[in-house]
Amino acid sequence: MTKTIDRDVAAEARRFSFWAPDFSRSVTVGVDTSQAAYHAFEWAARHAWSLRTDLQVFLADPADATVQRVLERLPMLTAHFRPSGDDPVSALADASSSSATLVLGCRGERHRSLGLGSLVLPVLRRARCSVVVVRGRPPAIRGEYGWITAAVGGCEDPVVLRRAVELCRTRRARLRLLHVHPPQPHGASVPRDEVSVRRAVLFLRTTAPELVPEVQIDGRHPHEAVAALDSDLLVLGRGGQQDGVGLVTRAALYHSSCPVLVARPEPLHDQGVL
Numbered sequence: 001m002t003k004t005i006d007r008d009v010a011a012e013a014r015r016f017s018f019w020a021p022d023f024s025r026s027v028t029v030g031v032d033t034s035q036a037a038y039h040a041f042e043w044a045a046r047h048a049w050s051l052r053t054d055l056q057v058f059l060a061d062p063a064d065a066t067v068q069r070v071l072e073r074l075p076m077l078t079a080h081f082r083p084s085g086d087d088p089v090s091a092l093a094d095a096s097s098s099s100a101t102l103v104l105g106c107r108g109e110r111h112r113s114l115g116l117g118s119l120v121l122p123v124l125r126r127a128r129c130s131v132v133v134v135r136g137r138p139p140a141i142r143g144e145y146g147w148i149t150a151a152v153g154g155c156e157d158p159v160v161l162r163r164a165v166e167l168c169r170t171r172r173a174r175l176r177l178l179h180v181h182p183p184q185p186h187g188a189s190v191p192r193d194e195v196s197v198r199r200a201v202l203f204l205r206t207t208a209p210e211l212v213p214e215v216q217i218d219g220r221h222p223h224e225a226v227a228a229l230d231s232d233l234l235v236l237g238r239g240g241q242q243d244g245v246g247l248v249t250r251a252a253l254y255h256s257s258c259p260v261l262v263a264r265p266e267p268l269h270d271q272g273v274l
Helices: 035-051 066-072 088-096 120-126 157-171 195-207 222-227 247-255
Strands: 002-005 014-017 027-031 055-059 079-083 101-105 130-134 147-151 174-180 214-218 233-236 260-262
Touching: 027 035, 027 088, 035 055, 035 066, 035 101, 035 130, 035 157, 055 088, 088 101, 088 120, 101 120, 120 130, 147 157, 157 174, 157 195, 157 233, 174 195, 174 222, 195 214, 222 247, 233 247, 247 260
Parallel strands: 027 055, 027 101, 055 079, 101 130, 147 174, 147 233, 174 214, 233 260
Antiparallel strands: 002 014, 002 079, 130 260
16 A cells, blocks of 8 residues: 655645556665765755656655655655665665666665764665665755766676766756775886777767766775765775775775765666677
């Protein structure tokens, strides 16, 4: 059963709907009572509105009034509310199978100050769609920079670039390609590998000729590179095997100055190779 907010009546007027909506292109967000979760909810609501799609909201507290105040500013957005229950990881992972994007706050109720929320990595490992972890500077969360950054340099570059292009088109943003080339231990000198950047530029010329990317090759450590971005969103792949994420992705989840989208391929659309 799905509870639907009718945007044409008073905010407190709610109705129960027994129809089965198609959530295949919807945005799903998990909300507890933490400040980070409210930022994630605002981001998810604006994102769903920009895509003209529905928003699925998994609430830890059904009596939470904060989400209602956000929805009042987006009167044409349809939101479907569900309880997250005692196992929010499973609830969100299950919802991801019928969603286009899953949105989380970087920290939950139990991690209000430091570190990464306890649900983020477990959900990321099990999610069947792209996951956005909302963190960073307030202007980035509000989408004020006008830049989408795609981190390239791995086998997941095609899906990363496709997601970045979609976001640039939706938001009318500019595109930046970021390749992190961290310093080597003990001062070892290793030539920079710029092949992935050249391949990404060629890929974009074919798939999105209207976008001329800015290229940034950063020689700092990953956590320093992602913390310095003036961007509305950082798009990257999951990367390596540790906790289901690679070195750059892990650094982004902990240190990025903007929300992070970890892209997951859609088999019918993301089979392109660079």
